[in-house]
Amino acid sequence: MKVLLIDIDDTRANKLEPILAWTGIELIKLNNHNTDIYQLVGEMHPEIILVDTNSPNRDTLEHLAQLNKASPRTVIKLGNARSESINRLAADAGISIYAIDNIPTKLLQSLIDITLSYFYSIEHLRSEIQSLKPEIDARQVLNNAKKFITETYGLTEEQATDLLSKNANRQGRTITEVARQLVETGSFI
Template sequence: MTIRVLIVDAKAERSRALDQALVEAGFEVMTTVDESEDLYTVMERLQPDAVIVDAALPSRDTLEHLGQLGRRFPKPMIMLAEEETPELTQQAAQAGVSAYVVDSVMPALVRSMINVAVTSFEAHRALKGELTRTQESLAQRRAIDRAKALIMENRTCGEDAAYQYLRTTAMNRRMTIHELAQELLAATGKKS
């Protein structure tokens, strides 16, 4: 599968070399857009696999805009710049930039840079998804435990009996145990 790349650059002449290097490296350059264009519309319309921002010296506004863009359209973002400072690198990382490169662009460098950025981005996204699922699972478990405690208190029964009551009631009402637990907790004014 060919990786489709969107180039964002205020100066088209500067990005010609980048465009050529990307094509030589085997990538499909979808288009080059000016950073002042509506990037949200462009991202929604083109759905690129990666975004390369070519900026001589990215401003804080540019980095904040990239951060917002990355949250709405999670894609690997690679920034090419002429200068690098620790503060700028840190701001780029906080904005969600996958790679920050300060150097001339050669096809071999571009290929490895984009491949590493895409692979790293996908691994990071998978970890975030797993973390979210784990957090949701723990929250559900806490709600079920609170509902069991409530049932144990109201019915003066043990934990196993409270769980069986939850399970049977949930099955009879065609809902998950977690949904029933939340309903019980909401009815008693307890937080889930």
């Protein structure tokens, strides 16, 4: 299956390339504004076109679809249903999709979903990791402090927790703060 990318910048194209390659799709990139779209589409017969939502070439693609029933046409609904993913593809990724009529809706839906999830999974994971980091860090500090107490004073883990909590209460600080100080300076105060 042939997919033509029009006016999709490298940042996005580089993200698209690996997933489309996995599915065995043949990818052709077009970023040159002077290329004759009529000629290109006529020679290449792409089954799907992914185009920048704001590309000035879009009206030409509309004309091609009107001239030739076998040309890819805009997809803004899948089957009869409004599709949230098409909306996200346009609004968030800035990509509009054109497909020939006989591409099954299910295939299109999967392709869009895969593209979207891949697009967002990496950035999404990165931000989730960022938000997890302080918590993991705090747990590490607490464990180190408890280990320090049990090893230095020969107390049980339960007693160590108790000691940290009492010191935190007395000083009006959080357990993590007290634990961090203990690990860093060897002193509760």
